[in-house]
Amino acid sequence: MTTIETDTTGADAATTPAPTAIVQKKQSPWRAPAAFLVMGLLLAIVGAAQSWSVALGILNMSLISALMAMGLNLQWGYAGLFNAGVMAFTALGGLAAVVVSHPPVWEALAAGGRSMALSGVILVATIATIAFAVSTLKGRMRKFAVVAIVVVGYVLLRPVFADAVSSIETVDPARTGFIGGLGLPIVVAWPVGGLFAAAVAWLIGKVALGLRSDYLAIATLGISEIVIAVLKNEDWLARGVKNVTGLPRPVPYEIELQQTPWFIDLVTRFNAGALEAAADAAEREAILRQLVIENAGNFVKLAYAGLFTVVLLIILALCVRALNSPWGRMMRAIRDNDEAAAAMGKDIKARHLQVFVLGSAIIGIAGAMMTTLDGQFTPGTYNPLRFTFLIWVMVIVGGSGNNLGAVLGGFLIWFIWVEAEPAGSWIVQMLSANMDPQSELYRHLQDIAAPFRLFVMGLVLLIVLRFSPRGLLPEKVRHS
């Protein structure tokens, strides 16, 4: 193993994520803590200057983004797999949140549940027959058999499935029109989201892994579009573009919190000074009311942040351990020189499939967490620029191959993504300060603020790729 381990810098250029790094400079051990300190300061500045509610909002999405970046880093940084389908796994996690936590719609299940189950049986039977045919037949016979089974399966499935779909979707379509879920606590959906994503990743991996990385990228990009198309159109499953709203929460609701004695007590204790300064009891009451309303929102966000941090720390610990274990060494050996690794008896295909499934599972968990945070599942909002390529920017900028780098990338890039829009508006305001508000150019300038963030993202990616191709926190290569 030692020969491969020490060979990482001079690795095969075709598979190394950061082949432009030639000389390995010694890294300061303070680099990561310093970077995170700066990140914390940035959030604190937003908290003080804009509002703590905004800062906490950024923090929550940063935690989720960091998790997604870690999942992608597992695939790209550890194994050099170009997954351009991050969006699909995020959305599958979101689907899990609906399927697990939404209460079941009994009327719809009574109307179409049986034929839906039957179509499920037909589907499984078709797949099983195909698997049987593939394993027993050979050559031309096999191709014919597979095509014949697919055709027969489709002909059998189509009417049963159409019947199931129409009977489910006609049940109160304005409110439900879908089968609902299991009605379990939504936190259960997080691991289930991971499982959903893992299952689909396994299927994708079986088809697309083993191709060169450009092709894998295009294939996964395509599959992610298919997954979103299915989620948008299969209304019986999760209402499609009609969205599922009002998903249950793992944290208290603001309204309830505002009535809860212990929370009011807590706010009173923290703001004793401001309350004492009040002139009379009525004013005191009014100030307290205001403070309780303000702080309830922040408390909810903090509760989410706590939950997300726990998940992030657990997965971070697992990833760091995995990277520093013999398994991690093997993955990097495969990434840097798959032929040498294969010669040493490593099963490249199986390892790639494994790491692809694991990384996708993490993204699925993050997807479920995001839908939990939103409280709704909206398939129409999944867009590859935001949910695939932005995550890529996070990994590249943070430092591929380094878990802390991925986390930092998630935080920093999400921060820039959110803050670029106000920054864009500010620039526009500066530019158009002396303009006539009725003029064409003025009105046009107002529309520029929104795409400004895309521009900044592209610029950040290109600059980092050019001048620090290994990211802000580069992968540590140990020579032993």
Next chain:
Amino acid sequence: MPDATDILNALVLMTNFVFVPALAYGSQLALGALGVTLVYGILRFANFAHGDMMAFGTTLTILFTWALQAAGISLGIFPTALLALVPAIIIMAIFVIGIDKVVFAYYRKQRAAPVVLVIASVGVMFMLSAVVRFVMGTEDRRFTDGDRFLVRALDFKKWSGLDEGLAIQTTQAITVVVSLVVVAALFYFLDRTRTGKAMRAYSDNEDLALLSGINPDRIVMVTWILAAALATIAGALYGLDKSFKPFTYFQLLLPIFAAAIVGGIGQPIGAVVGGYVVAFSEVMLTYAYKKFATYLLPETMAPKGLLQFLGTDYKFAISFIILVLVLLIRPTGIFRGKVL
């Protein structure tokens, strides 16, 4: 048995709703895929920015169209955009060569892995799509003028006496004709001219081509010029035919890649064939054949459902499914392109 009029009606129906739209869409995809395939063949990376390059080229075309219209210049029954294409292509070529100098040239010199170039192209994609939105906003824009129809449904009905009308939009006809001209010119260039031959040699075997004294910088520059021209033409034709909306150009990336890979990436002829394969499959699989069947079948057998294989919303899925099928059966595409 259906009589002759019914058969004619059915044929006209298919021509109107399947053949003509698929032919136009296929031509647009073919031009897009040619650009992707050229960049892949010569520069050896999958250019994710190609969709947004198309959008940028179209933006230039629209701006020049507006300028020409403002100057009172038009092409009569043809859209003014055809004239605007010429300056748009020139500016676009300069712009794209500039992008290459600023972004891609560095990684080529470093002999970086192709994947690094792909990621760099993602960065270019982000910035280009932002620039397009800066200039054009995000709403739909129609910039076609001149005559809307070459053949009108009503005129056709009157002329033929059939129940079904045939309508051919000017933009559809122009798309097909322009694509034919462009593809013919490109193949002539690649097959007959010195530079074209040099490009093919470079694509087949870089080292051998360099040994025989081919100037790589020139090859790269010509490739980008061709890619810029193809992207602008493909984008403008697509925008004329449908409408211009920045985000749809990003979504075109998938069918374009599918077309290039299905045909055999790196093979220009494959890109053309792949474009039509993807377009015809998309249109034919999402068309509802109910009316078609009604013409041909006796009344008692009239179909109840729409007779649609897949909902229109699964269009993107189709291009990808074709991609997977072709790759499973013939991993290098129809025309044996480069191994990805």
